[in-house]
Every structure is written in C-alpha cells, then in structure tokens.
Amino acid sequence: MDTRSAAVVLLALMVAVAGCMPAGPAVVGERPAGEQPGRSVPTKSLTIAVAGEPTHFLFDFGSTGFGSVGTADLAQAVHRGLASYDDRGILHPVLATEVPSRERGTWIVRPDGTMQTTYRLRPHVTWHDGTPLTARAFALGWELVNDRELPISATGSVRGLLDHLEVRDDHTLVLEWGRTYPFAHALTLSAFPAVPPHLVEATYRAEPTRVPDLAYWTREFVGLGPYQLGAWEPGSHIVLRAYDGYFAGRARIDTIDVRFMPHQPTIVANLLAGTVDGVINRALEFEQAMLVKEEWERAGRRPLVINQPTHWRMIPFQFRDPRPREVLDVRVRRALVHAIDRQAVIDAILAGQSPIAHTFITPDDPRWEWVQDVVARYDYDPRRSLALLAEVGWRPGPDGSIMHANGERVELVLETSPALQRTATITAPYFRSLGLAIEEHVLSPADARDARRVVQFPAIQVSNIPLSWEHNLARLHGPRCPSEANRWTGFNSGCYQNPQHDAIIDALYGEIDPARQRQLWRDMVRLQSEDVPVVPMFFLVVATIFREGVTGVKGDTNPRSGATWNVEQWDVPAARS
16 A cells, blocks of 8 residues: 555544544534623634644743744734734735835934834724723833843844834824834734733733733733634633624624644544634644645545745755865855755655745745846756866765765765754755765754754754744844854854855845845845855745635735734635524
8 A cells, every 4th residue: 555545544544533523612503602692693603723722812921922832823813913914925004004104204214224113003993892992002012022021032023123112192103213124114913012001001010920920811812803702711722703893894704713733633634524624823734734635625625725835944054164174165065956856855745835945035925026037046967066076176986976085985964853854864865876975964852952052063954944034134144153152042053154145134134225125135145046055945835724615814925924814804604594
C-alpha cells in the first residue's frame, strides 16, 4: 500500500471514530451562555477549530505577547485597532476615520526626523457593553504596554519609538515620535490596542499588580469588534455572538463556535465528519489540509481553500569564522544555490503549492512589482555549480569528491532544528550529487532552545523567518548580529556584514516617501540576490480550509493581519427552520 492510499485509509478510520465521538457544544437552536432572554435564535452559525486554547484575547501577560495560540486571529474578531491590513497587504482605517498622511497635514515630519501623527476616531463606536469609545482608551492601552512593571511583551508594539501621546479631545489622538518611522500611519491592533478605561483603569491606578489577573482579559472580555464574547468554556470552546452595535454593521453570521483542538488527527476527523466547518490559526499542517481537501472533492464538494505564505524558508551562510573559509566567497554561495532543484523540493514538501523564493518578497506582495526585474535568479544548474566551485579551487578528485586545492576533501555541515529536518534531508542529496561531503546535523531539542548554540552553526543552516517588514529588514542587518552583548538574540544569525546593505536598511527604517521607499527596496533586493547571504528556498504555505458553502474568508496572507480581519463579511447559508 503506498503512502497516499495509507493516508486515505487512515482518514476513513478517523471519520468513523469521529462519528462515535461525543457531540460538541450545540450552536444553532440554543442560547449560548450569557445570551439575554428575548433575543431571536441565531439562524446562521459556523464552527471552527483552532490549534489550542488562547491564553488571552489581547495581552498575554508573562508569555509571548500578542502571538499566543489563537490570540492573533481571535482578537480581530472581538476587537479592532486604529487601522488594519487586508489579505493583500493594503492598509485601511478601521477605528480611525482615515490614516495619517502628509497631504492632509495629519503626518508631520520635522527636519530633525521627529514626527507628529494625528488620528481622529470614528464617531458612535461603542464597546460591547454599550459604552462609547473615546481616545482615553488608546492612552490607557499605550500606558499599559509601556509599564515595565507589567509582564507585557512589546512584540508588535511601537514601544521605544513613540515619545508622547496627547488626548486632544474624546475623538482625537496626537502622537509624538522620537524619530522617523515609516509605519507611524499604520497603528494596527497589535501595535496600539485600546483598553476600556471603565473596566480596567480603576484597578490599574489602585493595584497595578492585579491587572494581569483581571477576568477582563479572558472570560469577561469586552471589545470593539464585530463579535462579542458569549461564553468561554476552559478546555473546550469559545462562543462568539454578532454584536448588534458594531459600527460597520452587524456581522452576517450570528454565532461562531471556536473549538480548541490541539491534536491534528482530531481536527481532521471532525472536518471529515462535518462537526467542524473549517480551521484558522494554522491549526492544520499543509499536508493534512490537502488530504481533507482531496477527500471533500472526492465526495463532490467544493471546499474553500486559501494557501497562505507565512514564512520565508532559507539556508543562511555563516559569516563569522565559517568552516570552510571559502563560504565567504560569493562564488561558493552562488554555486550552492545553483546546485538545488528548488522546485523539486517544493513539490516534495508542499505539493508544488509555493513559488520558488528568489528573494524574501512573495509574488502576491505589492512590492514584487517594484523588485522583480532586479532579482538575480539562480536556476537549477549543476554544471554551473561545478564551474563556480572550480573558480575557487574546488574540483572533483579521482573518486568524484570535491577537493580543496591542497587535495583535502571539502566538507560542509548542514545544520537544522528538528522542526526543519525534512527540508535538510531533501536538500542535502543535491550537494552530495556535486561531490560535496555533506554532514546533516540535527540539533537536539535542548540545543535548539539555546540561542547561543543555534547561531554557532559551522557553514549552512536551514532557517525560517515570518514574512513581516520587521523580520525582513532585521534578518541580514549587520548590527543585529547575535553576540554576548545582546544575549545571542540578534536576528542576523549568520552575522552577515555589508556596510552598503546596512546603509540601505537604515534608510528604510526612516523613509516615508513612497518613491524613495521603492528605490531602497530595489537596491536592497538587488544587493542581497547578487551577494547571496542566504540560499532562498521557498515560502512556507499554510492552508485555511472551510467546507463548501462558507464564503467571504480571505485568509491572512499579510503577516500584519489575522485570519479574522474581515470576519464580519464571512457568510454561510441560513439554517433550515
């Protein structure tokens, strides 16, 4: 029996098991906890699975900030920020009437680089308890994020960039920036959240240490989004109800039941059994999602499937005392890119559902049009690889092994973490086919958690970074080289150093003119692709999948948006009465 047939049999068994499982919490026809008597029974419902139970809706005190399990996606359903990105990476005002701009005088850049931005709030926006939203909510949220005594991670925030905030009136915020920041007009939920003063401020002023323990952050959450919390059953599920007072209009689906399912076989079984309608928050690995898709299609159904690039997978080179030293020669680095049939790797890992990553910008990113004509491309060409290696004195010996000029065999270590081992295993044979001696070294779980050990790889290492503006710039920025001084936490794991490249990145951190930004991105991509500080492999794709009949889901292709950024536009057919 081949692998695919075995997988289908396994799925069939899982469906049978799911049919014997206890039914999940009912949605249609029952009043969720907290529902007020007299409200009509919902006629539209959706059940989705997430990879685990979120710890909070907004702040994950003492843990990983805005990115805990389920938080980033669910937060957008129940809460909103001043602005948000859509699935194409286009910025839209949300709670603000418009995003700041220099043309309208709401974004001022002074000669010394300091800035002022002005946000005006939409009128008639209310919290889920009916209390009007005022600018004080953002002032309180900013104060909490900046309170170093509170265990709130600054991940995603603009802490360290914003100097001062003034509440000019109930609907006007004036922000003072200590330096030029190109995303000062794009304060999303993760960067600048509103916190309700009427529910949190009294505790914060009287006993700030009690703030992390408030039930507000979980089972008593009150937000500004299209859905409000109906119930939170620990270890089981969350019920979200459409908020009638949402400023942009009531959501189309009345009730969303979010079930916590940390185990992928359970999710697959429930999808195929019809007890779950879809998944968000990367609840399924790509391969499992594709198996569900195929089973649904085999049954004559047309599921909604969105393949979303979320990370850039690459193989960085070591520039800090690499072994062998010839890794510092760009011809060696180019040769190793030419050696890999990256399309075949993509076919094996992602069923061909990802483009080759010639750089860190995906083809559906608006910036791709800026840079596609300057990207240096390295097609699969083993002959070209051998020619480049010969230029640096690496030539095949009598047995076909690549030898140094002194007659010693060339040996390279390809290091990887357990999570990325498959990419290394599929890639290494391409290097061996040239005659290179490649040792695959998989870090132990303990070493994979040791920041110092991770960045001390000898030559090349399989790696991932999220497709975010911050990570793209920091990944190869010279000052971000890991060291004892920064506790080995710098993003530039291979310690790539290029003053010209650093100057471009420094300029991008402070450039807000679109035309100048475009030229800087072009210059950076051209330099990176020519100098090859990493082997660009592919984009890690995650599938968002829903059953036939679910419409409006766009996914979160842009890292700054969660999967539920447009949840109020999702729709399903009305339930039969």
